Amino acid sequence: MSAYLDNHSATKPCSSALERMRPYLEEEWGASFAPHQKGIDQLHALDGRIEALYDLIGATDDDRFFFTSSGADAIHHVLNSVYLELSRKEGKCRFVASCLEDAPLLQGLKRLEEQGCFAEIVPSKPDGTIDLEKLRAAIDPRTALVSISWAPGLTGVLQPIEEIAAICRELDVYLHIDVTYAVGKVSLDFVGDYITFAGDRMHGLKSSGALFAKPGVPLVSSLAGGTLDVPSLTALSAAAQQSMLTLDIMGLETARLRNHFEERILQSIPGAEILFPDSLRLPNVSLLSFPGVHQEALLYLLHRKKVFAAIGGIYHQQLFRLLLACGCEEKVAAGAISFALSRLTTEKEIDYAIETIAGAVRFLQTISGGV
Amino acid sequence: MSAYLDNHSATKPCSSALERMRPYLEEEWGASFAPHQKGIDQLHALDGRIEALYDLIGATDDDRFFFTSSGADAIHHVLNSVYLELSRKEGKCRFVASCLEDAPLLQGLKRLEEQGCFAEIVPSKPDGTIDLEKLRAAIDPRTALVSISWAPGLTGVLQPIEEIAAICRELDVYLHIDVTYAVGKVSLDFVGDYITFAGDRMHGLKSSGALFAKPGVPLVSSLAGGTLDVPSLTALSAAAQQSMLTLDIMGLETARLRNHFEERILQSIPGAEILFPDSLRLPNVSLLSFPGVHQEALLYLLHRKKVFAAIGGIYHQQLFRLLLACGCEEKVAAGAISFALSRLTTEKEIDYAIETIAGAVRFLQTISGGV
Numbered sequence: 001m002s003a004y005l006d007n008h009s010a011t012k013p014c015s016s017a018l019e020r021m022r023p024y025l026e027e028e029w030g031a032s033f034a035p036h037q038k039g040i041d042q043l044h045a046l047d048g049r050i051e052a053l054y055d056l057i058g059a060t061d062d063d064r065f066f067f068t069s070s071g072a073d074a075i076h077h078v079l080n081s082v083y084l085e086l087s088r089k090e091g092k093c094r095f096v097a098s099c100l101e102d103a104p105l106l107q108g109l110k111r112l113e114e115q116g117c118f119a120e121i122v123p124s125k126p127d128g129t130i131d132l133e134k135l136r137a138a139i140d141p142r143t144a145l146v147s148i149s150w151a152p153g154l155t156g157v158l159q160p161i162e163e164i165a166a167i168c169r170e171l172d173v174y175l176h177i178d179v180t181y182a183v184g185k186v187s188l189d190f191v192g193d194y195i196t197f198a199g200d201r202m203h204g205l206k207s208s209g210a211l212f213a214k215p216g217v218p219l220v221s222s223l224a225g226g227t228l229d230v231p232s233l234t235a236l237s238a239a240a241q242q243s244m245l246t247l248d249i250m251g252l253e254t255a256r257l258r259n260h261f262e263e264r265i266l267q268s269i270p271g272a273e274i275l276f277p278d279s280l281r282l283p284n285v286s287l288l289s290f291p292g293v294h295q296e297a298l299l300y301l302l303h304r305k306k307v308f309a310a311i312g313g314i315y316h317q318q319l320f321r322l323l324l325a326c327g328c329e330e331k332v333a334a335g336a337i338s339f340a341l342s343r344l345t346t347e348k349e350i351d352y353a354i355e356t357i358a359g360a361v362r363f364l365q366t367i368s369g370g371v
Numbered sequence: 372m373s374a375y376l377d378n379h380s381a382t383k384p385c386s387s388a389l390e391r392m393r394p395y396l397e398e399e400w401g402a403s404f405a406p407h408q409k410g411i412d413q414l415h416a417l418d419g420r421i422e423a424l425y426d427l428i429g430a431t432d433d434d435r436f437f438f439t440s441s442g443a444d445a446i447h448h449v450l451n452s453v454y455l456e457l458s459r460k461e462g463k464c465r466f467v468a469s470c471l472e473d474a475p476l477l478q479g480l481k482r483l484e485e486q487g488c489f490a491e492i493v494p495s496k497p498d499g500t501i502d503l504e505k506l507r508a509a510i511d512p513r514t515a516l517v518s519i520s521w522a523p524g525l526t527g528v529l530q531p532i533e534e535i536a537a538i539c540r541e542l543d544v545y546l547h548i549d550v551t552y553a554v555g556k557v558s559l560d561f562v563g564d565y566i567t568f569a570g571d572r573m574h575g576l577k578s579s580g581a582l583f584a585k586p587g588v589p590l591v592s593s594l595a596g597g598t599l600d601v602p603s604l605t606a607l608s609a610a611a612q613q614s615m616l617t618l619d620i621m622g623l624e625t626a627r628l629r630n631h632f633e634e635r636i637l638q639s640i641p642g643a644e645i646l647f648p649d650s651l652r653l654p655n656v657s658l659l660s661f662p663g664v665h666q667e668a669l670l671y672l673l674h675r676k677k678v679f680a681a682i683g684g685i686y687h688q689q690l691f692r693l694l695l696a697c698g699c700e701e702k703v704a705a706g707a708i709s710f711a712l713s714r715l716t717t718e719k720e721i722d723y724a725i726e727t728i729a730g731a732v733r734f735l736q737t738i739s740g741g742v
Contacts, residue, residue, distance in 0.1 A: 069440030
């Protein structure tokens, strides 16, 4: 038995994505821009397929779509576009992000700082949302871009997107929203100027990502000069279509399983707590803290019993630091683990996870002498 | 019947690549850096697989390998590394390339020029090789990098790599060699400081590319901050292994088919000529010029009859311009088409191609009133 509750870091490619992709690997593998049948067939194959991606994030025909090789690639393309068009040409070299952001954005900002830009990191409030007053204060006339997640994966807390967008409009700065963890989980609108997400977090492939841009915003042409990766794009659009079709499963059944999981954990483990319980949260994420245990020890035990979860690390922010940045008590942050379900998660997996977590917490509390 | 002789722009993913990849799409799809079994299994799966890539280009254990999302991505990573480490930090902002290079490099250089760098383009000699004296003259103390192809795809002419490397060593500039069209066609050594190639030109996937770097050369860490695309990397290493195993097929059987193709074309079409006949050429490429026809008209007819070939375009250099740059007569350049076989090309395809080309050339010569 196992329970895969680490859909933060990878999701299972859905069978529809793999099936739709297959012909483009086995038969129609020509270069999509080649001026002959084997090229043109590939482009025709995309007819009517990109629409699902537009629908998924509420984009309109006027918005531009770029297929990218990953979610990180999409984020870097946004940063690079703004850097080349605004920082270098107009001297707008300040970038604002929240303290809740993920590695690709933080690494991208670090690179921009090496090139002479400045990154302002805005703190979060204790409810896990970005501090809007501090966001406003962080923006100055030299700010080029505000970049935030619709909902960070580890906390699952939905950010006040409309308010953030209003501030950016008022102060005339561009807004980039990464929806990697929100896409396919809640219904989205194209708020802001750029939207990015990763294929491998929504049952597509690791070799896929998406960037949408509103008309007229800074956007350098892709540096690639290579051929379009039609197989991966086909898989991404199939995954998008499945995500649309199953949005209600996510909002009803997955949310029910998540709530069941949380209730049973609270019942079985005295002192366990749900973090950010009163905030709006993604329906598939459960961020819990367990008293008297250290998150790394608990995660190790869970992983040994094939209950897969996350505390961040190289490619997420460290959950511990992220929680401290939200004003969490150190001992609560030290015992926190994040669980992310997917629409494929079963009740059996959840029940196995509950039992395993309860046993592991009890064991750790015993050997550490209780709380 | 058809004949796919456009292996310049895409090659068929080999069955070994697809089969080796499949488990990583269907079962072992975890994030490779996740600290649990589903992550660790992926890394274990790569044990002993990367070696084939090292072998393919003659790299040693000391050399560093980066998996990239395409050949273009690999080239941009080299340019970006040199730009950030040498141009910005030491003021070395000159880049030298040959006039035979492909779109990803040329686009990358254009972007660098927008950022204040200079690109020097060295002309070619009439035999299709870079002019070594002009190369030497183009390098000055502010030159950071020389970037050339081992063999450009459209001409197939092998470049004097050892001599180029000697000049770069003597003048103390870094050398990047793109081996996209040469890899798996001829045996390679790791000459120079960087080697790049594209997976989709050697029977891997479009979502794969490789960058090798000698120890100590400028190399910024990958901006990605994302997860490793294990499926595409697995496919690339399987494709590399197959390329190694079939290098003799390429050198013997594919070369024989290419020679047969050229002989029969010369016999059937009076005035047809092989371009760069006395240069060392890739065993799979045939660059031919047909008298009294326009390359675009001929290519159109061939494509209608499913004989697929190339004259360059967006993602290659234009063959016409490239040939003029080599000092070719305009009317010879205007009638030129490049054919690229692969190890999967059959004698039947070649015979069909010969017959179709001969018929199409005759037809075009007739309607244009002969030569």
